[in-house]
Amino acid sequence: MVTGIFYVLLLQNVNYDYIIIGQGIAGTMLSWFLKKAGQEVLVYDDAQSNSSSKVAAGIINPVSGRKFETAWLYDTIFPFAEKTYHEMEEALGIVCFHERLIHNIWSSQQMEDAFNESLKTNPWLLEPAFVKGANIQLNALLPAWRKKLNVKEERFDATQITITSTHIEYQNIKAKAVIFCEGAQSPANPYWRKLKFLPNKGEALIIHAPELQTNNIIKKGNITIVPMGEDLYWAGATFSWDYTDALPTESAKESIAQSLKNIPHKIIDHIAAIRPSGPDRRPLVGMHPHQPGIGIFNGMGSKGCSLAPWTADQFVKHLLEATPLKPEIDIKRYFNALR
Ligand SMILES: Cc1cc2nc3c(=O)[nH]c(=O)nc-3n(C[C@H](O)[C@H](O)[C@H](O)COP(=O)(O)OP(=O)(O)OC[C@H]3O[C@@H](n4cnc5c(N)ncnc54)[C@H](O)[C@@H]3O)c2cc1C
Structure with a gap:
């Protein structure tokens, strides 16, 4: 039937x-x-x-x-x-x-000024340096x-x-x-x-950072740190138009690790992919x-x-x-x- x-x-x-x-x-x-x-x-x-x-x-x-x-x-x-x-x-x-709140750590006075200017009218911003965001x-x-x-x-x-x-x-x-x-x-x-198509490559590190203790997303310059639970955090990402393959590179790993130098951490994984952009x-x-x-x-x-x-x-x-x-x-x- x-x-x-x-x-x-x-x-x-x-x-x-x-x-x-x-x-x-x-x-x-x-x-x-x-x-x-x-x-x-x-x-x-x-x-x-x-x-x-x-x-x-x-x-x-x-x-x-x-x-x-x-x-x-x-x-x-x-x-x-x-x-x-x-x-x-x-x-x-x-x-x-x-x-999640996105907590901005200012890397320049110019950025802080731009945030404070937008804060006057933008309902997604919160004093002193937060953006109302989320992650999936x-x-x-x-x-x-x-x-x-x-x-x-x-x-x-x-x-x-x-x-x-x-x-x-x-x-x-x-x-x-x-x-x-x-x-x-x-x-x-x-x-x-x-x-x-204008695809571009991004790389990120998964780190173990028990001292960080935050539920916020932290954004400092080009690096964003996202809580994953159990003291693990996603930290990235790089952005490159110029790449030969989708594999993780030492140079990207070093550049992300450099941005994390004030945060005690252990690198658990290093991941990379191509963003599908038009x-x-x-x-x-x-x-x-x-x-x-x-x-x-x-x-x-x-x-x-x-x-x-x-x-x-x-x-x-x-x-x-x-x-x-x-x-x-x-x-x-x-x-x-x-x-
Ligand atoms: C490092 C990095 C960080 C990012 N961070 C964020 C972020 O924080 N927030 C955000 O919104 N976006 C982020 N993005 C972008 C986001 O990942 C993309 O916008 C999104 O994942 C694209 O989804 P998609 O389904 O189009 O492609 P994909 O996720 O690439 O999925 C395509 C799928 O199709 C399959 N496939 C392809 N061709 C075939 C075929 N012929 N037969 C069978 N299967 C096939 C692949 O295996 C894959 O599973 C990030 C990207 C990168 C690289």
């Missing part, structure tokens, strides 16, 4: 509604909202240990730049992200959202959500897709569309390689202009934890209800490159 949703899918001649490639924070959020909307989803993820989402500290920082200005669309995306993470915590029986414990969220998904733990080969007018087909699996959430690997994807630092979202059934959800840059929930919700409304995407995130802005 064929039941409910499966029967409907058979009628449409597909096994799944959507195939998602990649389960970093992008694929996680997209699959969450698609499943919430009743869609049948299959995820391929090859479980690379150095994906961006596995290396990130998950900081959500409301301000950016030297003037402590509120980040792009923050008043919309943060409340949405907070609500989404709490819903996922409840559904999955985990804790992953940690509200991705190593709790991603594995817990993965258990609820249909996941194939293997590499998806985009050259093997067959596109028809009604569906796409991959190794005898049919779906309405395949959406690539491949992070920094999208530049190698034949459907998307003409897009301009040229305008906005998400890359939408369906390919010439290849039906092929989509992308990428470009989270250094803000995946704050951007991914709202952006995924927007994409799902676009896919299922034809709601237009905001021009700043719509892949249409790069259609010339995809001709």
Whole structure:
């Protein structure tokens, strides 16, 4: 006997509604909202240990730049992200959202002055040197959500897709569309390689620092220290456009350790990954202009934890209800490159 949703899918001649490639924070959020909307989803993820989402500290920082200005669309995306993470915590029986103050240790008078100027009007800042932030414990969220998904733990080969007018087909699996959430690997994807990506490398240390004793995020210059529990802290990150591979380097380790020299600590791990960024630092979202059934959800840059929930919700409304995407995130802005 064929039941409910499966029967409907058979009628449409597909096994799944959507195939998602990649389960970093992008694929996680997209699959969450698609499943919430009743869609049948299959995820391929090859479980690379150095994906961006596995290396990130998950900081959500409301301000950016030297003037402590509120980040792009923050008043919309943060409340949405907070609500989404709490819903996922409840559904999955985990804790992953940690509200935290970001404590700035000034490295120049200029920065302190800029903070005090912004403090006059910016509700996300608090005297004397705090920002109201948060961090997402991705190593709790991603594995817990993965258990609820249909996941194939293997590499998806985009050259093997067959596109028809009604569906796409991959190794005898049919779906309405395949959406690539491949992070920094999208530049190698034949459907998307003409897009301009500006990936950059980041490295961080995991340290044991029992004397630090704080629940705040500490920010000093380019280094941010994030509590992980049990006297462990994430300390990073470096930022480089110029790199040959995604492996940890001695020079980055030394530079982070130098910034930590006043904090007694032992280095437990040294991690590195490539941030998936686009040229305008906005998400890359939408369906390919010439290849039906092929989509992308990428470009989270250094803000995946704050951007991914709202952006995924927007994409799902676009896919299922034809709601237009905001021009700043719509892949249409790069259609010339995809001709
Ligand atoms: C050092 C560092 C610190 C960071 N700190 C923060 C932070 O504090 N806050 C924040 O918001 N962001 C931070 N970021 C950025 C954040 O990590 C990214 O925005 C986010 O993780 C990107 O998620 P993603 O899902 O797009 O990509 P990824 O996390 O890279 O996920 C892509 C997934 O797809 C899989 N995959 C790719 N291609 C295929 C294929 N063909 N077949 C099968 N599987 C495939 C990969 O294995 C991977 O699991 C940081 C990044 C770095 C490097």
